[in-house]
Amino acid sequence: MTILNKTFDTQYNTAPFSKIKNEDFLPAFKIAIENAKNEIDTIVNNTELPTFKNTIEALDFSGEELDRISSIFFNLNSAETNDEIQKIAQKVSPILSEFSNDITLNEDLFKRVKAVYDSKSDLELTTEQETLLDKKYKSFSRNGANLPEDKKEKLRAIDKELSQLKLKFGEHILAETNKFEMLLTDENDLSGLPEGAKEAAKQLAESKGKDGWLITLDYPSYIPFMTYADNRELREKLSKAFGSKGFHNDDLDNQDIVLKIANLRFERAQLLGYNTHAHFVLEERMAETPEKVNAFLNELLDKAKPAAQEEFEKLEAFAKEIDNIDRLQKWDSAYYSEKLKQKLFDLDDEKLKPYFKLENVINGAFTVANKLFGLQFEEINTIDKYHEDVLTYKVTDSEGELVSIFYADFFPRSGKRNGAWMTSYKPQMIKNGVNERPHVSIVCNFTKPTKSKPSLLTFNEVTTLFHEFGHALHGMLANTTYPSLSGTSVYWDFVELPSQVLENWCYEEESLKLFATHYETGEVIPMELVEKIKASATFHEGMQTLRQLSFGMLDMSWHGIDPTAITNVKAHEVEAFGATKLYPDVEENCMSTAFAHIFQGGYSSGYYSYKWAEVLDADAFEYFKQEGIFNKTVANKFKIFVLSQGGTENPMTLYKKFRGQEPQPEALLRRAGLIK
Ligand SMILES: [Zn+2]
Numbered sequence: 001m002t003i004l005n006k007t008f009d010t011q012y013n014t015a016p017f018s019k020i021k022n023e024d025f026l027p028a029f030k031i032a033i034e035n036a037k038n039e040i041d042t043i044v045n046n047t048e049l050p051t052f053k054n055t056i057e058a059l060d061f062s063g064e065e066l067d068r069i070s071s072i073f074f075n076l077n078s079a080e081t082n083d084e085i086q087k088i089a090q091k092v093s094p095i096l097s098e099f100s101n102d103i104t105l106n107e108d109l110f111k112r113v114k115a116v117y118d119s120k121s122d123l124e125l126t127t128e129q130e131t132l133l134d135k136k137y138k139s140f141s142r143n144g145a146n147l148p149e150d151k152k153e154k155l156r157a158i159d160k161e162l163s164q165l166k167l168k169f170g171e172h173i174l175a176e177t178n179k180f181e182m183l184l185t186d187e188n189d190l191s192g193l194p195e196g197a198k199e200a201a202k203q204l205a206e207s208k209g210k211d212g213w214l215i216t217l218d219y220p221s222y223i224p225f226m227t228y229a230d231n232r233e234l235r236e237k238l239s240k241a242f243g244s245k246g247f248h249n250d251d252l253d254n255q256d257i258v259l260k261i262a263n264l265r266f267e268r269a270q271l272l273g274y275n276t277h278a279h280f281v282l283e284e285r286m287a288e289t290p291e292k293v294n295a296f297l298n299e300l301l302d303k304a305k306p307a308a309q310e311e312f313e314k315l316e317a318f319a320k321e322i323d324n325i326d327r328l329q330k331w332d333s334a335y336y337s338e339k340l341k342q343k344l345f346d347l348d349d350e351k352l353k354p355y356f357k358l359e360n361v362i363n364g365a366f367t368v369a370n371k372l373f374g375l376q377f378e379e380i381n382t383i384d385k386y387h388e389d390v391l392t393y394k395v396t397d398s399e400g401e402l403v404s405i406f407y408a409d410f411f412p413r414s415g416k417r418n419g420a421w422m423t424s425y426k427p428q429m430i431k432n433g434v435n436e437r438p439h440v441s442i443v444c445n446f447t448k449p450t451k452s453k454p455s456l457l458t459f460n461e462v463t464t465l466f467h468e469f470g471h472a473l474h475g476m477l478a479n480t481t482y483p484s485l486s487g488t489s490v491y492w493d494f495v496e497l498p499s500q501v502l503e504n505w506c507y508e509e510e511s512l513k514l515f516a517t518h519y520e521t522g523e524v525i526p527m528e529l530v531e532k533i534k535a536s537a538t539f540h541e542g543m544q545t546l547r548q549l550s551f552g553m554l555d556m557s558w559h560g561i562d563p564t565a566i567t568n569v570k571a572h573e574v575e576a577f578g579a580t581k582l583y584p585d586v587e588e589n590c591m592s593t594a595f596a597h598i599f600q601g602g603y604s605s606g607y608y609s610y611k612w613a614e615v616l617d618a619d620a621f622e623y624f625k626q627e628g629i630f631n632k633t634v635a636n637k638f639k640i641f642v643l644s645q646g647g648t649e650n651p652m653t654l655y656k657k658f659r660g661q662e663p664q665p666e667a668l669l670r671r672a673g674l675i676k
Contacts, residue, residue, distance in 0.1 A: 004028035004069050005035075010383065012394075012405050014439060015072050015425050017386040022084045028069050029092050033099050036063040040103060043112065050112035052123055056133050059113070060482045061431060067483075068426060070096065075423050079443050080386050081415045110145045113137055128648040132482050135647075138284070144272065151271055158268045165261050170600040172252040176245040177217045179252075182238060185212040192230035197221075217242050227334045232325075239331035243586060246593030247570075254593035255569045261599055262563040278560035281605035286493045286612070286651040290560040293608045297552050300545065300611060300665050301579060307542030307674040312582045315340060315540075330583045337540055345536045349458040352529065356462050357519040358410065358446060358455035362391075364515025365469045368505050372635035373477065373643075374398035377406065389413070395476055404428075404476035407441035410455070411448045420444040420464050422471035422499075428478035428486045438487060440475040442468040454519055459533060463503045470502030471495075479644040486646045493609035494651035498643060500617035501624075507534050508629055541672035543582065548611050550580035554591060555598045555607040569593065611668075616655070619667035623659055 002024040008016050039062035046054055077089050103109065116123070117137040125133065140146075144155040183205065184190060190198050190213055201213035201221065208214065215225050215238060222242060229235055246254030265277035274280040278290040287293050312328070319325040319336045328336070366377040377393045383405065385392055393406040407425070409416075421443055428438040444464060449455040457465070471488060474495075478487035488495055505511040509527055516525040557576035566572045573592050574585060597603040620638070627634045641658040656662060669675045 001031065002028040004072070005031050005065060012383060012402075012439075013426070014383045014405055015068075015386075017072075017384045019384070020072070022088065025069070025073055025085075025088050026091065029066070029073075029095065032063075032066040032069050033095065036066045036099070037102075039063065040106070040109065044106070044108045046112075050115040052116055052125060052129060052133065055112045055116050056129075056136050057482070059109075059136060060132060060484050061429075064483070066099075071423070071425050075425065075441065076386060078421070078423075079409055079416050080413075081417075104140055104143045104145070107145070110140045113140060114145075128481055128485060131648050131650075132485060135484065142272065142280070147271065155268065155271055158264050158271075162261065162264050162268075165257050165264070166600050169246075169254055169257050169261070170596060172246050172254050172257070173594050173596055173600075175252050176248075176594075180217050180241045181208075182215040182234070182241075183210060183212050184215065184234075187213075189213075189231050189234060190229065192228045193224060194228060197224035197228065217245075223334075226331065227338050229335070232323075232331070235331040235335060236329070240586060240588060243330070243589030243591070243594075247588070247590040254599075255590075258558075258569050258592050258599060259563070259566065262558045262566070265559065265604065266563055276560055276562065278556060278605040281559070284491060285606070285609070286491050286655075287608065288652075290556060290605070293552075293605075294556060294560065296612065296615075296665070297549050297556070297608055300615075300669075301549050303665065303669050304542050304545040304549070304674055308546040308582065309542075311540050311542045315543075328583065330586060333543075333583065341536065341539055345532050345539070347529075347532050347536050349460075352459050352525075352533070353456040354518050354520065355516045355525040355529075356457040356459065358449075358457055360515045360517060360519070361457055361462055361465055362408070364511070365466055365502075367514050368466075368502070368511055369469070369473060371630045372632075373473070373639050375403060375473075375476075376400075387413070402437050404437050405439040406472065406476065407439070409441065409443045410446050412445040416443070416445065418445060420468050422468045422475065422488070424475050424487065427483040428475075428480065429483040430481045435479070438475055438478060440472045440487075442472050444468065456519065459506075463506050466502045466506050467499045470499035473502070474498040474643050474646075477639055477643040478646050480646045480648050482648075485648045488646070490647040491651055492606060493612045494616070494655075496609075496613035497616045497620065497655075500613055501620045501638075504617070504621040504624070505629065507537070510629055538672045542674055545611070545672070545674070546580045546582060550577055551591075551595075551597075552608040552611060553577070553580060554595070555603070555605060558592070558598065559605045615665050615668045616663050618671045619663040620655075620659065622667045622671070 003016060003019050004024055005028055008014060010016065039058075043055055043058045043062070048054060073085075073088070073092070077085050113136055117133060120130070120133060144152050147155060184201070190201065193201075198213065201215055204216070204221065205212050205214035215221050217238075222238065225238055226235055246252060246257075249255075262277075269275070269277045269280040272280060274283070276290065278293070282289055282293065287296065315333075315336055316325075316328040318340050319328055319332060322339070325332060325336075366375075369375045369377070374397055376396045376398075378396070380392055380394045383392050385407070387409065389409060389411050391408045391410075393408070394402065395404040395406050397403050405426075423441050423443065425439040425441060426436070429436050442465075444461075446457055446461050446465075447455050475487040480486045507530070509530060512530060513524050517523060518525075554573060554576045557572065569592050570590050573590060577585075577591075592599070598605075598607060603609075624631065624634050637658050641654050645654050652662065666675060
């Protein structure tokens with residue numbers, strides 16, 4: 001027994017960070033897994049007939065101890081890790097996946113789940129219970145539980161091969177990225193680059209024992225060079241190297257792997273009774289079918305293309321004007337866009353930062369949440385934290401009832417991974433009649449204050465804070481019975497709605513004047529600056545939209561069809577890109593062979609969801625704008641039908657209850673100024 005295997009006897013049952021020792025984790029996991037196994041055995045060995053309560057509900061409430069220990073451990077591994085924790089993670093991860101495989105492959109357990117599922121129509125279930133039953137049943141059936149033994153074996157063989165191929169795909173890209181180096185010895189070749197980027201290139205060369213400046217395909221090196229370097233030939237060289245990863249017909253080539261992955265996914269889907277891999281994936285998405293995704297992408301394409309073409313022509317004319325460039329190429333895109341943007345907006349972060357002192361922005365987010373949802377945030381110093389930088393709050397509603405515990409961890413340090421994210425230490429659920437409130441956290445990497453200067457955020461950091469805070473509200477306001485349906489446990493293409501919609505409050509005068517005040521003078525941010533921020537935020541939105549659509553369409557071209565007839569990766573890709581094309585094709589480049597999102601990560605048949613989420617948030621915010629951005633009625637509908645519902649119902653149904661209609665792509669195009 002370790003401290004982690006007990007109920008935490010603190011006021012809010014919060015994690016006892018300061019009392020946990022690293023050596024507690026492994027034994028705690030082992031005990032918790034044993035306990036979770038016993039809970040599953042109890043369900044399986046129940047002599048009573050399977051019911052919703054003794055099987056489905058019992059399954060969802062099982063493993064609570066294991067979930068809490070996992071969330072504490074893996075959250076620390078992201079936000080405050082060290083060698084020891086990473087070693088434990090390597091040991092624990094396979095044990096955990098073995099445990100979850102044991103559940104999905106447990107045939108006796110599936111028999112009971114199926115018995116309940118098959119009698120669904122006779123049971124008087126609530127909508128939430130029906131959703132839970134469906135979800136539990138599918139967690140087995142989508143892994144082959146209904147298949148005869150020989151097909152089950154086939155499925156497992158496919159899964160094994162797929163995971164090896166995905167691994168190999170990623171290894172090849174990594175090796176290709178690391179292999180390429182562009183060493184520059186003439187300082188003139190770096191003309192245009194900001195000092196910081198030059199410095200970094202110099203240091204990189206030094207670290208490898210070389211003289212000069214080293215440019216690589218890693219984003220922090222590649223992006224500044226493509227954006228600022230005046231030397232067009234070098235940009236071309238770098239761009240072509242970047243675009244040909246996995247496409248050299250050598251031992252790091254990914255063309256065969258791409259074909260194999262697409263075909264195995266198709267075969268797997270067919271085994272399970274689906275038309276294509278996309279049909280399989282989209283069954284558990286708001287978009288539901290490939291037909292709907294394709295229609296969505298095509299509708300956006302039709303409407304955004306004229307604007308994109310106009311932007312492209314203007315950019316080409318601009319390049320002609322300043323550098324006498326006749327035909328704009330891919331390696332010119334970031335460079336001339338940046339130049340044109342500077343010319344049009346002359347907006348730099350240093351001008352904006354004084355209006356966004358971190359404390360003011362936090363208070364701004366809290367004020368927005370208060371005006372919309374009646375939430376109160378009170379800083380408390382009585383609960384344990386994992387690092388002294390972490391801020392802790394008690395969140396209550398307008399009646400003073402506890403809504404959530406909220407952790408906020410803003411500054412970078414070694415042991416914290418990059419980026420920003422929302423997570424939780426304890427889910428919300430209603431167990432034994434008690435509504436257990438969640439413990440929610442956001443983690444960011446913002447500039448730390450110094451002795452003489454407070455933390456002043458860039459505008460991008462401001463929207464990041466609101467974004468993560470939007471996810472946090474989804475977690476905090478959760479009000480469901482079952483933990484696996486609570487808060488942000490929603491379909492993938494719905495989860496970014498609360499976060500993205502909240503970013504909109506960063507662009508409105510009515511909300512900015514509540515918190516965007518100069519940290520020295522107290523002056524409210526000038527509206528002329530706000531207008532510039534807005535205009536620059538949608539700069540080249542048409543071309544950006546086409547780019548995103550091209551990736552979404554490429555993804556669907558591999559996964560929404562029968563791929564068995566495809567033999568040439570490049571030819572297939574050129575065809576898929578046809579409708580979205582602006583720049584001339586580069587013969588020696590291939591996107592698919594390095595498209596890690598869909599061939600290595602989990603985005604297959606899911607790339608459309610970036611645009612989908614934008615449409616949702618633009619459409620939802622348009623409703624707020626119509627009625628007033630702090631309108632209580634709209635806010636309350638958003639809380640009741642979206643934020644508090646988690647995954648208890650199909651997201652389209654929830655969205656329509658909030659909005660009164662399905663989301664309209666026009667809302668996004670209007671916000672971006674692409675249509676009137
Ligand atoms: Zn997000």
